[in-house]
Amino acid sequence: MKLIYSGKTKDVYELDNGDYQLKFKDDVTGENGVFDPGANTVGLVMEGAGRAGLSLTKHFFEKLKAAGIPTHYIDANIEEATMTVMPATVFGKGLEVICRYRAVGSFLRRYGLYAQEGQSLDAFVEVTLKDDDRLDPPISKSALEMLGILSANEYDTLETLTKQISQVVKDELSDKGIELYDIKLEFGRVKKDNAVVLIDEISGGNMRAYKNGVYIEPLELEKLMLS
Amino acid sequence: MKLIYSGKTKDVYELDNGDYQLKFKDDVTGENGVFDPGANTVGLVMEGAGRAGLSLTKHFFEKLKAAGIPTHYIDANIEEATMTVMPATVFGKGLEVICRYRAVGSFLRRYGLYAQEGQSLDAFVEVTLKDDDRLDPPISKSALEMLGILSANEYDTLETLTKQISQVVKDELSDKGIELYDIKLEFGRVKKDNAVVLIDEISGGNMRAYKNGVYIEPLELEKLMLS
Numbered sequence: 001m002k003l004i005y006s007g008k009t010k011d012v013y014e015l016d017n018g019d020y021q022l023k024f025k026d027d028v029t030g031e032n033g034v035f036d037p038g039a040n041t042v043g044l045v046m047e048g049a050g051r052a053g054l055s056l057t058k059h060f061f062e063k064l065k066a067a068g069i070p071t072h073y074i075d076a077n078i079e080e081a082t083m084t085v086m087p088a089t090v091f092g093k094g095l096e097v098i099c100r101y102r103a104v105g106s107f108l109r110r111y112g113l114y115a116q117e118g119q120s121l122d123a124f125v126e127v128t129l130k131d132d133d134r135l136d137p138p139i140s141k142s143a144l145e146m147l148g149i150l151s152a153n154e155y156d157t158l159e160t161l162t163k164q165i166s167q168v169v170k171d172e173l174s175d176k177g178i179e180l181y182d183i184k185l186e187f188g189r190v191k192k193d194n195a196v197v198l199i200d201e202i203s204g205g206n207m208r209a210y211k212n213g214v215y216i217e218p219l220e221l222e223k224l225m226l227s
Numbered sequence: 228m229k230l231i232y233s234g235k236t237k238d239v240y241e242l243d244n245g246d247y248q249l250k251f252k253d254d255v256t257g258e259n260g261v262f263d264p265g266a267n268t269v270g271l272v273m274e275g276a277g278r279a280g281l282s283l284t285k286h287f288f289e290k291l292k293a294a295g296i297p298t299h300y301i302d303a304n305i306e307e308a309t310m311t312v313m314p315a316t317v318f319g320k321g322l323e324v325i326c327r328y329r330a331v332g333s334f335l336r337r338y339g340l341y342a343q344e345g346q347s348l349d350a351f352v353e354v355t356l357k358d359d360d361r362l363d364p365p366i367s368k369s370a371l372e373m374l375g376i377l378s379a380n381e382y383d384t385l386e387t388l389t390k391q392i393s394q395v396v397k398d399e400l401s402d403k404g405i406e407l408y409d410i411k412l413e414f415g416r417v418k419k420d421n422a423v424v425l426i427d428e429i430s431g432g433n434m435r436a437y438k439n440g441v442y443i444e445p446l447e448l449e450k451l452m453l454s
Contacts, residue, residue: 092341109361110364111374113356114319114376121373129340133340134339137337137338140367143351
């Protein structure tokens with residue numbers, strides 16, 4: 001088993017059969033001890049965060065599989081905090097794809113001249129580059145294509161999948177009386193045929209969720225969703 | 228004659244017949260006394276900058292008229308540093324449309340992980356919001372449409388016009404042995420029929436131009452182009 005990549009909230013290993021194994025850590029992104037799904041730094045360590053994140057990820061990836069939406073998921077071992085996935089490569093050095101139902105976070109910081117805080121957005125999809133040094137800049141379809149990061153067809157697939165996946169998550173949260181404000185997804189090309197699939201995870205750390213107007217922390221969200 | 232708007236490098240008046248008059252100032256954008264066309268502050272005052280900018284603007288707007296490309300231009304009085312234009316409204320609170328032939332400036336600051344400094348770009352068009360407080364954030368076609376700033380059709384017109392206008396400027400500079408790296412344009416809707424036209428100015432302060440690899444300051448560029 002070979003370490004391929006060590007990330008902020010998980011490590012990626014290559015298994016002997018060629019599949020990848022993700023090891024979920026108890027590290028959570030944020031700043032100064034406050035959780036922020038958009039942050040580029042590990043802000044706090046929460047006991048059990050890895051297993052809780054994986055449990056919710058397993059739940060959603062199995063829902064997506066049932067809905068015929070392609071992901072890299074094979075199976076998960078909650079006790080070990082590991083998930084086995086199909087090997088995939090990211091676009092360029094990694095992208096984040098955000099689907100927004102309400103104007104908060106970096107959207108509001110950029111477009112606050114035209115948007116009110118909390119205003120409804122109709123599943124608005126944006127892409128940002130994973131680039132800590134440049135604060136994850138937003139990037140358009142045409143710039144992504146021009147810089148050779150992905151093709152126009154791949155972009156369209158990624159946008160369509162993002163809306164489908166986000167709707168599945170939104171509906172699941174809604175069943176528990178929880179409202180999804182925004183969610184951050186990652187996509188890659190699976191090695192066998194270069195198909196665009198959802199990769200990484202879908203946990204509390206990837207989204208902003210509110211209940212009766214009150215923000216729900218990731219661990220609390222995972223508890224509410226899986227109870 | 229009524230002052231409608233006082234900008235960083237020019238003032239806009241409404242004439243008695245309803246046309247607008249732009250008064251070009253000697254103020255130049257930049258920081259700490261160094262010219263920067265992307266800067267949001269007036270960095271220096273250069274004697275004659277207003278008349279020189281207007282002279283080059285007149286030159287280009289008349290070239291564009293001859294090429295059948297729509298602008299707000301009516302006529303200019305170089306001595307007075309004034310230009311008479313058709314009244315127009317900006318999109319939202321104002322957009323800047325940039326056409327890039329080489330990767331420099333804010334493009335490189337955002338996408339430097341994927342682009343080399345000075346790398347060729349194929350007339351790449353980007354839009355930024357005029358919003359000093361939020362450092363003129365870049366914005367995609369879909370976000371512009373979603374926020375009601377312009378329609379998808381208007382965006383397409385604006386992108387096509389930007390490429391046509393930039394090519395005219397690039398060719399003119401090229402005739403003098405000067406290379407255009409990037410140029411920043413503004414568009415608006417003329418009041419009579421809401422048609423999308425080029426507004427504002429095309430002067431040294433709107434572009435980055437190089438001769439034999441050496442950057443040319445706006446006043447010097449205006450001198451070279453009109454000699």
